[in-house]
Amino acid sequence: xxxxxxxxxxxxxxxxxxxxxxxxxxxxxxxxxxxxxxxxxxxxxxxxxxxxxxxxxxxxxxxxxxxxxxxxxxxxxxxxxxxxxxxxxxxxxxxxxxxxxxxxxxxxxxxxxxxxxxxxxxxxxxxxxxxxxxxxxxxxxxxxxxxxxxxxxxxxxxxxxxxxxxxxxxxxxxxxxxxxxxxxxxxxxxxxxxxxxxxxxxxxxxxxxxxxxxxxxxxxxxxxxxxxxxxxxxxxxxxxxxxxxxxxxxxxxxxxxxxxxxxxxxxxxxxxxxxxxxxxxxxxxxxxxxxxxxxxxxxxxxxxxxxxxxxxxxxxxxxxxxxxxxxxxxxxxxxxxxxxxxxxxxxxxxxxxxxxxxxxxxxxxxxxxxxxxxxxxxxxxxxxxxxxxxxxxxxxxxxxxxxxxxxxxxxxxxxxxxxxxxxxxxxxxxxxxxxxxxxxxxxxxxxxxxxxxxxxxxxxxxxxxxxxxxxxxxxxxxxxxxxxxxxxxxxxxxxxxxxxxxxxxxxxxxxxxxxxxxxxxxxxxxxxxxxxxxxxxxxxxxxxxxxxxxxxxxxxxxxxxxxxxxxxxxxxxxxxxxxxxxxxxxxxxxxxxxxxxxxxxxxxxxxxxxxxxxxxxxxxxxxxxxxxxxxxxxxxxxxxxxxxxxxxxxxxxxxxxxxxxxxxxxxxxxxxxxxxxxxxxxxxxxxxxxxxxxxxxxx
Amino acid sequence: xxxxxxxxxxxxxxxxxxxxxxxxxxxxxxxxxxxxxxxxxxxxxxxxxxxxxxxxxxxxxxxxxxxxxxxxxxxxxxxxxxxxxxxxxxxxxxxxxxxxxxxxxxxxxxxxxxxxxxxxxxxxxxxxxxxxxxxxxxxxxxxxxxxxxxxxxxxxxxxxxxxxxxxxxxxxxxxxxxxxxxxxxxxxxxxxxxxxxxxxxxxxxxxxxxxxxxxxxxxxxxxxxxxxxxxxxxxxxxxxxxxxxxxxxxxxxxxxxxxxxxxxxxxxxxxxxxxxxxxxxxxxxx
Numbered sequence: 001x002x003x004x005x006x007x008x009x010x011x012x013x014x015x016x017x018x019x020x021x022x023x024x025x026x027x028x029x030x031x032x033x034x035x036x037x038x039x040x041x042x043x044x045x046x047x048x049x050x051x052x053x054x055x056x057x058x059x060x061x062x063x064x065x066x067x068x069x070x071x072x073x074x075x076x077x078x079x080x081x082x083x084x085x086x087x088x089x090x091x092x093x094x095x096x097x098x099x100x101x102x103x104x105x106x107x108x109x110x111x112x113x114x115x116x117x118x119x120x121x122x123x124x125x126x127x128x129x130x131x132x133x134x135x136x137x138x139x140x141x142x143x144x145x146x147x148x149x150x151x152x153x154x155x156x157x158x159x160x161x162x163x164x165x166x167x168x169x170x171x172x173x174x175x176x177x178x179x180x181x182x183x184x185x186x187x188x189x190x191x192x193x194x195x196x197x198x199x200x201x202x203x204x205x206x207x208x209x210x211x212x213x214x215x216x217x218x219x220x221x222x223x224x225x226x227x228x229x230x231x232x233x234x235x236x237x238x239x240x241x242x243x244x245x246x247x248x249x250x251x252x253x254x255x256x257x258x259x260x261x262x263x264x265x266x267x268x269x270x271x272x273x274x275x276x277x278x279x280x281x282x283x284x285x286x287x288x289x290x291x292x293x294x295x296x297x298x299x300x301x302x303x304x305x306x307x308x309x310x311x312x313x314x315x316x317x318x319x320x321x322x323x324x325x326x327x328x329x330x331x332x333x334x335x336x337x338x339x340x341x342x343x344x345x346x347x348x349x350x351x352x353x354x355x356x357x358x359x360x361x362x363x364x365x366x367x368x369x370x371x372x373x374x375x376x377x378x379x380x381x382x383x384x385x386x387x388x389x390x391x392x393x394x395x396x397x398x399x400x401x402x403x404x405x406x407x408x409x410x411x412x413x414x415x416x417x418x419x420x421x422x423x424x425x426x427x428x429x430x431x432x433x434x435x436x437x438x439x440x441x442x443x444x445x446x447x448x449x450x451x452x453x454x455x456x457x458x459x460x461x462x463x464x465x466x467x468x469x470x471x472x473x474x475x476x477x478x479x480x481x482x483x484x485x486x487x488x489x490x491x492x493x494x495x496x497x498x499x500x501x502x503x504x505x506x507x508x509x510x511x512x513x514x515x516x517x518x519x520x521x522x523x524x525x526x527x528x529x530x531x532x533x534x535x536x537x538x539x540x541x542x543x544x545x546x547x548x549x550x551x552x553x554x555x556x557x558x559x560x561x562x563x564x565x566x567x568x569x570x571x572x573x574x575x576x577x578x579x580x581x582x583x584x585x586x587x588x589x590x591x592x593x594x595x596x597x598x599x600x601x602x603x604x605x606x607x608x609x610x611x612x613x614x615x616x617x618x619x620x621x622x623x624x625x626x627x628x629x630x631x632x633x634x635x636x637x638x639x640x641x642x643x644x645x646x647x648x649x650x651x652x653x654x655x656x657x658x659x660x661x662x663x664x665x666x667x668x669x670x671x672x673x674x675x676x677x678x679x680x681x682x683x684x685x686x687x688x689x690x691x692x693x694x695x696x697x698x699x
Numbered sequence: 700x701x702x703x704x705x706x707x708x709x710x711x712x713x714x715x716x717x718x719x720x721x722x723x724x725x726x727x728x729x730x731x732x733x734x735x736x737x738x739x740x741x742x743x744x745x746x747x748x749x750x751x752x753x754x755x756x757x758x759x760x761x762x763x764x765x766x767x768x769x770x771x772x773x774x775x776x777x778x779x780x781x782x783x784x785x786x787x788x789x790x791x792x793x794x795x796x797x798x799x800x801x802x803x804x805x806x807x808x809x810x811x812x813x814x815x816x817x818x819x820x821x822x823x824x825x826x827x828x829x830x831x832x833x834x835x836x837x838x839x840x841x842x843x844x845x846x847x848x849x850x851x852x853x854x855x856x857x858x859x860x861x862x863x864x865x866x867x868x869x870x871x872x873x874x875x876x877x878x879x880x881x882x883x884x885x886x887x888x889x890x891x892x893x894x895x896x897x898x899x900x901x902x903x904x905x906x907x908x909x910x911x912x913x914x915x916x917x918x919x920x921x922x923x924x925x926x927x928x929x930x931x932x933x934x935x936x937x938x939x940x941x942x943x944x945x946x947x948x949x950x951x952x953x954x955x956x957x958x959x960x961x962x963x964x965x966x967x968x969x970x971x972x973x974x975x976x977x978x979x980x981x982x983x984x985x
Binding site: 426 | 879884885886888902
């Protein structure tokens with residue numbers, strides 16, 4: 001546990017471009033051959049990767065990032081094929097190699113790390129044995145030598161107690177630990193190229209920060225070239241010195257990180273940069289700019305520029321020329337856009353954190369939702385008759401309120417109890433102790449089946465997963481009308497008209513009523529889900545990670561929609577999220593949860609500025625920010641959140657806290673310290689000392 | 700609204716059937732089943748003789764002749780006609796039995812999976828008891844107790860298939876009840892029955908259609924076995940299994956007597972199995 005004072009730097013030594021590149025793709029075309037015919041997923045891509053260089057490939061889902069990674073591994077499966085061009089690894093064409101030659105290279109010189117560590121590790125073989133396989137197979141080492149090497153690698157990836165770790169099975173490790181093992185395995189043979197496909201996407205933000213930090217450190221140490229694929233621009237900034245932006249299978253912009261971020265020339269890159277919320281802006285300072293439309297289907301690729309149909313700078317006659325030229329902005333900065341040089345300078349989002357001053361606390365509207373001393377305890381039965389067992393406190397003594405027309409955000413990592421809280425609010429689960437009142441009525445003890453029509457109408461929910469939120473057997477129109485009729489008791493004729501109105505409210509065409517959910521994109525499904533939640537004109541909308549499964553451009557549109565609806569209808573929003581950037585943008589009040597408890601609560605500007613709870617401080621330092629010019633203090637948290645049945649006696653955060661004051665943190669629950677403005681922090685460190693802490697993020 | 704949704708669901712089902720064209724295996728299965736369905740429907744038209752009339756001349760040489768294409772049996776009855784009429788037995792008993800078993804099994808499975816707790820326990824324990832008996836022994840007990848008749852065969856099949864169907868539906872319900880759209884339905888105040896039959900059951904249809912095809916095949920076999928054991932339709936009505944039973948002792952001399960009805964059973968069972976394979980291929984695709 002260290003509080004690193006170093007700020008984020010991007011002044012890594014620029015790899016010597018004159019040296020022979022480790023990897024070079026020359027005019028590579030990749031197709032999948034499926035029932036419908038040939039799908040040209042990647043029509044033509046070229047790039048070079050020097051020794052020790054890290055290239056980040058970004059873009060929304062379906063843009064061909066992973067396909068490029070698999071082409072580099074020569075692992076496109078039975079339907080994929082490189083139809084043209086060369087994939088040169090250390091000067092030799094991988095496409096022309098035999099299976100035996102490829103085997104000698106894979107794992108030895110090129111290694112890959114996938115998104116899901118659990119599917120990369122064999123569940124029935126101990127970690128140590130899996131690691132030892134690499135040197136035994138590739139270098140013919142003896143078991144003893146391989147064991148020494150494996151232990152050394154486990155130490156390098158900061159896994160605690162490597163000796164016992166060697167005998168563990170994958171399921172006995174946390175997700176972050178598993179990914180470290182996979183990274184250790186990939187680096188065992190000191191490969192010259194490491195391909196990482198969304199390696200931190202499934203991890204919590206503090207764990208992600210630790211893994212990214214590890215990758216950056218190992219890269220410097222071993223001088224490994226990296227292709228880092230991610231949909232998250234922030235993570236790329238942390239690891240890479242170059243970035244390649246992919247759109248519909250094409251590399252539309254490529255160059256050094258700082259240059260591309262300071263001076264993005266392709267409209268798609270600009271779009272991506274303006275649609276992600278950063279920690280420095282909220283809904284009152286600027287709207288997020290969503291990119292209209294969708295990625296075109298591969299079978300209907302437009303002629304000329306693929307981005308033209310969604311581009312706000314489009315000039316049809318020039319943009320439809322085929323082939324489209326690639327312009328060099330500088331020696332290492334290439335853009336595939338005819339207008340790249342003439343576009344106006346990209347307006348970087350203005351104000352930093354200090355620009356948002358904490359004004360006088362406004363007179364708040366009445367509290368619609370009040371949560372007082374709420375507890376939710378599950379009894380985990382053990383033994384045959386369930387008599388024995390232990391209690392799991394999923395939500396432990398929570399006090400919160402949400403005011404009319406405002407947004408209360410609940411943030412925390414997985415397992416912090418935020419979804420359990422949502423279940424109690426909806427009545428799917430009952431509270432164990434305490435009170436939840438909605439408009440003055442107690443609801444935490446009333447199961448959803450017994451709730452009165454008034455309460456059902458008053459609270460509605462938007463769910464996380466667009467693929468499970470709508471019943472695949474029901475048309476959109478049926479879903480909407482059913483909700484309207486059940487909640488408002490309208491006749492079917494009235495419901496039909498109202499359904500059309502609601503679809504318009506969420507910016508969907510009325511004709512969508514006849515569509516089935518599978519004909520809709522993820523963002524469209526989420527819009528229908530929002531429309532459905534609005535059907536009863538609720539006082540309170542509960543949104544549980546409503547945008548976390550969506551691409552960034554779609555995410556921006558959904559967030560804007562929520563802001564808009566709230567402004568127009570005055571609905572109260574309880575927004576549950578793990579993403580601090582989104583919370584910063586959307587919320588009026590924020591509650592930070594850890595292990596079932598609220599560690600910090602206050603107005604958004606207060607929570608995002610000192611005094612911080614040490615956990616909030618760590619979370620803020622872990623958020624990947626898509627701006628190389630923002631300085632972020634690094635605090636790496638070690639270990640994982642304890643499981644709820646091993647809840648620490650004192651402060652829940654004591655086991656990982658970098659600012660732990662001493663034994664008191666382990667033995668005594670922290671006092672809730674409250675400022676005059678209502679900002680609450682549960683910590684043993686006096687508020688005055690917490691106020692002296694520096695800002696985590698400085699623009 | 701409900702009307703247009705039903706229309707939509709029919710057109711979607713039809714689209715699914717048309718998809719079958721892309722599965723060669725499924726087409727063969729569908730053709731075999733369709734063949735027997737047509738034979739059963741048009742039995743009075745295409746059958747050359749009354750299946751129960753005795754042709755004493757045929758007894759001299761019961762083998763296949765121009766007059767009796769499939770030959771005749773020990774009582775001089777035309778085997779082709781008996782095979783044709785026999786298809787009616789199978790193709791009424793099997794669909795009725797499977798349909799009713801599905802109605803009962805689905806209801807119990809939905810109740811067990813949706814309510815869990817003691818409802819689930821009760822339904823499961825009773826099913827376990829039924830399923831722990833060998834099916835064939837159960838068939839014999841049921842038919843022996845209530846006597847051989849089409850209705851009793853149907854009841855026996857329902858008794859044995861319902862718990863199996865219950866288990867499939869229960870498993871799918873346990874999974875589907877956790878979907879977010881179920882929570883949304885509860886939050887707008889839908890009744891438990893609505894959630895079970897409108898929100899859950901339609902989404903279980905893919906695997907259930909495949910299972911129903913396979914189950915038609917099993918039931919065809921079961922009807923054949925019961926006939927063979929003398930527990931099928933009471934004589935003289937034609938029954939494929941019973942035809943094999945009456946003649947298997949003469950297999951070495953007159954193989955045609957048991958061969959043709961046995962081939963009829965096999966082709967129908969294979970038809971249902973291939974159709975199920977085709978349906979599975981289609982359901983994997985979307």
